[in-house]
Amino acid sequence: MTLGEDTPGTVDVRCERLVPGDPAWLWHFHRAHSMLLVPLAAAAVEQPAQLPDGVDPVAALAAWEALCAALPEALRTHVPEPVDPFAEPAEHRDPRESVVNRVCRLATEERDRVARGSGLWGPDGREHIPVHLVEIAARDLDTLAALLDRLTKVLAGRLHGTALLDRIAGQHPYPLGPSTASSLCFNVRILLDTLRPEPAPRDLALLRPLLAPADRADAGAPAPRVLTAGQEAAYRRFANRIADVVCQGDMRESASFAWRY
Template structure:
């Protein structure tokens, strides 16, 4: 059984355990990954850190909308975990131009090809610390718990029996973005990812990587898992459209 990506490795001297994840060069998922930082982790940490210094509420930066009363989120630990995962990405995934220029065509200019020569959405084998993945999973748990405790819809009932429904900021506003970010990072290695990682490594020194029939079958199975994770919270039709690009 191939074991190229498993189990998580621990370096000599007790260094942090690491694992390899296959991440797509796909603007749709990268958008969620970056918005987890931009909309949630970075502003939450800024609001938390300045208050730790004793700055008053009147001049401290605002909490991200709906997160004023969120508990269970370790502001510095989760931001640092995201930053380390971001640093582990290859340069092409750290370039935000990808979010805006290639959103509709993730396979454009790809050097990864199927057996028939068709360009495929690129995948990248990225080594990340298992502790960082756990930290981001804890972010997901905190947001889910906050969404249950502080729903985004508030019902006001009147004496005449009528009721008004109001939408208010809530941790639930961030749930889909965080769920999709963590779901893709949580796709554990299996035989298919082992096959693909070897193919990507072998093609790293060439201008084009052509998958064999066996490797392409692994790619398609992985794409099924990826689509389910990267479209968490989407409709079945939206998921099918995402998967069709692979």
């Protein structure tokens, strides 16, 4: 962590964090913005009386925007879509392939697309999904955590503001099914559970050389970097932690998610 002066009379704590260049994780990050924070901030202007008590949606939106600004440009500008097993034209589908297998295949193809050109190669010859080092403000995480804590209590007790949250959820369904106010909050939880914990110093030291701006090879691609055994172990620990965050501890789903890295 480093300390930097923000505005007169305040000190802004800056934190180094690792974020994955993973479309599955980024989907949750950007959905927190489009499906919850933006509609809540709009309601603060248009329907302030319907807001839950004790929330500041405008500050929460500004906090998310500050976190987003810290990401590499490719992660800010490319908003991934979830894997839709029915997006492929029917004539391109194998009628013998189940929906579950189709989802797995499409997810693997997306994973390979993201990993291709990352320049990070495991000792086994597999190219990894990229990892990025970002510097963010702790207070932005605190602002979002305060919002999430309050919304969780409102929904648990069906307190004032629940109707607005339910209405926002109804207006922003997931592509493959309806959303709920709790599922919208889940996107914020994934963001916080990823960014609030401080990376293990040893793992950060092992991975830092891989996260620095890489030398450029042909066609602007990063120069290949083969991870040492220690770096590979640190990378796997990072991948497993992200998988546990996204899958909320479900061991089977978490193992499948981490394999993609």
